Amino acid sequence: MARQVAQRDDLLPVLAETFREHGYEGASLSLIATATGLGKGSLYHFFPGGKAEMVEAVLAEIEAWFEARVFAPLRQDDDPAAAIAQMFGTVTDYFRSGRRVCLVGALSLSDARDRFGQALRRYFALWVEALTEALTRVGHPPEGATALSEDIVGGIQGAVVLARALDRPETFERILVCLRERARAA
Amino acid sequence: MARQVAQRDDLLPVLAETFREHGYEGASLSLIATATGLGKGSLYHFFPGGKAEMVEAVLAEIEAWFEARVFAPLRQDDDPAAAIAQMFGTVTDYFRSGRRVCLVGALSLSDARDRFGQALRRYFALWVEALTEALTRVGHPPEGATALSEDIVGGIQGAVVLARALDRPETFERILVCLRERARAA
């Protein structure tokens, strides 16, 4: 077993999953060390700020991921209807039909919200704005597009909560089908 | 200041608020002791099972609270339309327009979900079933009533997430107005 020279960026997906599964307080450094296969010393080498810096890095990567695959297409794809359809597909996969928690949403409900407030607000603000843009381009009246966009982004978050509580991934998928329907032009 | 003889039930609202604000892991016994004004010894006198038993008790009280004020009226009030309207009003107050977290929803997104799974499932199942009943009685076709009910209950949870992340209580209220509109008979 050769000594691995870890890259900071390679740790981010593992860190993200650990925070998703255990939350900010629940994800202890020992747990993170086990999950990443690194010692605490190594973790502090990459993230001198400790857990807080890890979460910041994870949130930045999540935002970049959504920016590339969801937000940017919604904003400027030549075919806004296709971008919206792609969004629902991407999100269903990403959240594993509600089996996987949205880290941004979960942090928003925790007391970590105050610490990471700016990143959390940015993520949802970007999403709502990008979707509003696509809804407008697809023919929705500009007066109602922001409200509809908030309904949909909020609806997705609620679908995660409900599907996880009821332990019914089908519920997540059905709600998303319904939201997709509402996103169609009138 | 006379020595207070605490009643177990009197502690529940304080415990609920503490868990709402700090989550299951974040609400330490020291924090709970400070919030309730009791020592750890007293807390273990009332809740021999520690934090887990406190959360169970809080969840039971929350369910009873909603049963009396929301679920029962939805199920059997003579005026189902009024019960639905009352539900939206009660919920808006209860969640402080999204400033206050739904403890059941927050626990569903945390790793405490597995420990308290049954209580979390019960709460949302009762809500969805009761609202389905009211929607049917108000004239919605039975085939679509369950789906609409899930949309609404999930939508409320999502509204809490989004409003907290964006720090915009108005967003919570606007989403609830929209959901209330969809609950009207066709």
Add this chain to the structure above:
DNA sequence: GTCTATAGATCGATAGAC
């Protein structure tokens, strides 16, 4: 860059005095 060892604080939980 990674590790072990460990500091210092805090955790959940218990014991015993009153």
Add this chain to the structure above:
DNA sequence: GTCTATCGATCTATAGAC
């Protein structure tokens, strides 16, 4: 029924060897 004192475990974070 409430308190203080305290246990052992675990926590975040650091130090220093390699």
